[in-house]
Amino acid sequence: MESIKLNKKDRACGMVNLPGSKSLSNRALLLSSLARGKTRITNLLDSDDTRHMLNALALLGVEYELSEDRTECTVYGLGEAFSSSKPLELFLGNAGTAMRPITAVLCNSSGEYVLTGEPRMEERPIAHLIDAVRQLGADVTYLKKEGYPPLKIRGKKLTGGVAEIDGSVSSQFISAFLMAAPLMDGDVLLKIKGELVSKPYIDITIGMMKSFGVTVENRDYKEFFIKNGQSYVSPDTFLVEGDASAASYFLAAGAIAGKVRVTGVGLHSVQGDVKFVKVLCAMGAKVVMGDDFIECERAPLHGVDMDMNSIPDAAMTAVPLALFASGKTVIRNVANWRVKETDRLRAMANELRKLGIECVEGEDYLEITPGKINRNVAIDTYNDHRMAMCFALVSFATDVIINDPKCCAKTFPDFFEKFAGIVD
C-alpha cells in the first residue's frame, strides 16, 4: 500500500483557496438536474463523491457539460423526476450525499433501479430513510443486508402524505426526503422522531431548495411541510462555497504552528462546519473572519470539553488539535462517527494509541489526554479521507507516516499538495 512520510515541520503559514464544498456540490448537481432550465454551477468540487453523483446523473439521462478542470458544470435540467425505460444500475461509491438523495428521488421516478456502492457503503445504514419513503408507498428491496445498500427500487409517482422519520443517526435521510418531496403529487409532511443529529445540514438543504424555487416550512425541526404545486426552477447560476470541513485542517495548522488563511468561505457561509472556529477560539487560537476568508493564528492552546454534534466532520480535526493543547479534550455527542467512512471513534482511538497518546473511546465521545508523541508511526487511514487529513497535522510534532493518503480523493484529491504548500 502506498504511504507518504511527513517530516516534522515547525511552521505553517500562507493561504489556501478551498475546493468547493462536497455537500453543496452534490446538492447543486442533483437539484439542477431536477430543475426547469439550465444551471451553471461554479467552484464545483471535483472528487470521488462528486464524480459518483455526475456518473449517476449521466446514466439517468441528464445532460451536462464540464469545464476542462471539472470545476464548472452546466446542467440541462429535466424539469421533472427521472425516468428510465430500461433497468439501470447505479454505483455510488461511498458517497452518502449521492446514495441517500438519489434513493429518495428514484423512489418517486418511473423505472427500475439498483443502487450499489463500495463495501463500506453496505455497512452504512439507510433503513430510516427507506422506512419513511415506504410510508408514502415507495417500493424498495434490500438486496443483501436488511437496512443497508445495495437496494432495488421500483420507482413510481408518489402522492405525498404524512411520513415519520428517525433523525437520530443521519441528517442525510431527512435532507434526501425533503429534496424528493416537491416531485410528489401532493402535500408532504415529514415528522421527525428521535433527537435530530447534524442539524445544520438540514439548513443547507432547505436553503438550497429555496435557491431552486421551493419553500420548505420548518416547524422547529420537528416537522417539515412542503406544499404541493412547487417545482424546482434553475437559479441560472449557482456558486459553490469553499468546503468548510476542508478548511478545518488548514485553520488547525495555523492554530498549532503559525498563521494560515483559507479563502472561499467566510462570515456568511451556509455551512455548519464554519462553526469549527468556535472550537478553535475555545481552545485559545486567534481567529479573524471576513466575507470570503477565515484566518487562524497560533496561541497557547488548551483542551476543551464540547458537544460537537452539529459539526460532525470538522469535529474530527479537534483530535489532532488536542495533541497540541494543555489538558484533556473531550469531543462529545458524536455517536454517528461510527457509521461514516469507517467507525471513526474506533479508528481515532486506535491510531492515537499507536502514537502513544492516552484516550478513552466512549460510546458517543472521545477523550484525549495529550502527551509525548511517538516518532515515525505509520497511521492507518481506514479508507477515510478525514483520518488521513487529520493525522497530517501530527507532523507539527514529529515525523509521521500516513498510509493510503490517496483516500483523500473522496473530497479533497490534492490535499497533500496544498498541505505541503503551507508548511516549512
Ligand SMILES: O=C(O)C1=C[C@@H](OP(=O)(O)O)[C@@H](O)[C@H](O)C1
Ligand atoms: O448532508 C450532508 O451533506 C452531510 C451530512 C453529514 O452527515 P450526517 O447527517 O450523517 O451526520 C456529514 O457528516 C456529511 O459529510 C455530509
Ligand SMILES: C=C(OP(=O)(O)O)C(=O)O
Ligand atoms: C461523512 C462523510 O461523508 P458522506 O457524505 O459519505 O456521509 C464525510 O465526508 O465526512
